[in-house]
Amino acid sequence: YREIGNANGTSYREVRRALEGTTTAMLLLNEKGEQIVSTAVPIKRGGVVQGVLLMSTPPGEIDDILSEERALIWVLAIFALIATLVSSLMLARTVAGPIRRLSASAEHVSRNISARHELPDYAHRTDEVGQMASAFASMTDALYQRAEASESFAADVAHELKNPLAAARSMAEALTYAKTDEQRQEVVRQIQNELKRLNRLITDVSNASRLDAELARQQMGPVDVTSVVASVSQIFHDILSSDSRRVATAIAHAPFDGAFLVSGHAGRLGQVLTNLVDNAVSFSPEASTVTVHVRRVAGIVELTVEDEGPGIPDDRLSIIFDRFYTDRPDTEAVRGKNSGLGLSISREIIRAHGGEISAENRRGALQASDDKPLGARFVVRLPALVASARSGMTSGRRPAPVAPDRHHDASRDRV
Known part of the structure; x- marks a missing residue:
């Protein structure tokens, strides 16, 4: 200028x-x-x-304005730097630190599952870190329970396998002492029965060991419980065509379309129902009826199997679904016919479907608790897929009936 x-x-x-x-x-x-x-x-x-x-x-007025703006920018930059440092420290203390401790604990637990109690406890936190800690604890407990279940399952299998093997070995040793052909044939027949029992046990154990993996892989979809009941009833109608016992169904009136739809796998639900009906038939006297009831209770689809047999002793109701538990009636003399896994497998399948299964005795309204029951009742409760009639208006079509898996476990496991 x-x-x-x-x-x-x-x-x-x-x-x-x-x-x-x-x-x-x-x-x-x-x-x-x-x-x-x-x-x-x-x-x-x-x-x-x-x-x-x-x-x-x-002259100099623009320089003064620029100086003031630069000074303000430097102040803002300093405050931003301080805020960044404080935020970083807070994040490191409240997020990065806990996540690092969770990671180290998870790695330690992966080498020693018994150290699951050493996981940091952030249950008091309601943020994502607390949710992650809860998820880690739940996952670790589930893994520990799975490990314990596998160990218990292996011990139970080893114990159950020893019984038919010991019996077969004892019969084989007794074969040398048989003096007549009739005695030798009887010993051979008993050995064959024990071998059949062992074969059945191995097959059922194999199916039970694959159950969790198969349930995890199978795709669930809408299943009409009434279709499953109709298919299983038809199967037993054919099986009992020459028997005095029969299977009947009693399906309650559907309050709306889709009331009996559940989310699940039709073959597995058919396997459960087949086990329960086969179990009820085996305990039913001649000329009796096994009845399968289906009804809708609030948001639950309830499936009930009732028989007219001797019922279940009250002291066995709590263990009837345990693995390898079996106690057959005196009229059933053939051994090796069941492995005691049928009801246990049924419980696992129902739990995988988000439901529950229970057993109880049938009694009259005026009947005392110590009187002989009218029969046994198994109740399966599954969460309904359609919550109400209003939501069911959008799902007018029902899925086509799917026949249950014919390769079911028909072991019968209760008193």
Whole structure:
């Protein structure tokens, strides 16, 4: 910038451009290095430039404004840096630290499952870290329970396998003492029965050991419980065609379309129902009826299997679903016919479907608790897929009936 005093204003370049009709602004520096903003505006009348208005800022005014803005920016930058450091420390203490401790504990638990109680406890926190800690604890407990179940299952299997093997070995040793052909044939028959029992046990153990993995892989979808009941009833109708016992169904009126739909696998639900019906038939006297009831109770689809047999001793109701538990009636003399896994497998299948299964005795309204029961009752409760009639309006079509898995476990495991 040069000060020209009273000289002709055209010495300023911005003025010369303004005389040409163009508004011009320029940033200049004086000898001290101070900034000056100069603006030349043409003055027009009738489209002709009559003159130029030149305006400029005092030297140093722009520098003062910039200095103030830079100072404010530095203050904001310092505050931002402090806030970043504080936030980083807080995140490291409240998030990164707990996650690091959870990771270290999880790695330790992976090497020693018994150290699951050493997981950090963040149950008091309601944020994502607390949720992650709860998920870690639940997962670890589930893994520990699975490990314990596998160990217990292996011990039970080993114990159960020893029984038929010991019996077969004893019969084989007794074969040398048989004096007549009839005695030898009887011993051979008993050995064959024990071998059949062992074969059945191995098959059932194999099925039970694969159950969890198969349930996890199988895709669940809408299943109409009434279709499963109809299919299983038809199977037993054919099986009992020459028997005095029979299987009947009693399906309650559906309050709305889709009331008996559940989310599950039709083959597995058919396996459960087949086990329960086969179990009830085996305990039913001649000319009796096993009845399968289906009804809707609130948001639950309830499936009930009732027989007219001797019932279940009250002291066995709590263990009837245990693995390898079996206690057959005196009329059933054939050994090796069941392994005691049928009801246990049924319970696992129902639990995988989010339901529950229970056993009880049938009694009359005025019957005392110590009187002989009218029979046994098994109750399966499954969460309904359609919650109400209003939500069922959008699901008018029901899935096609699917026949249950014919390769079911028909072991019969109760008294």
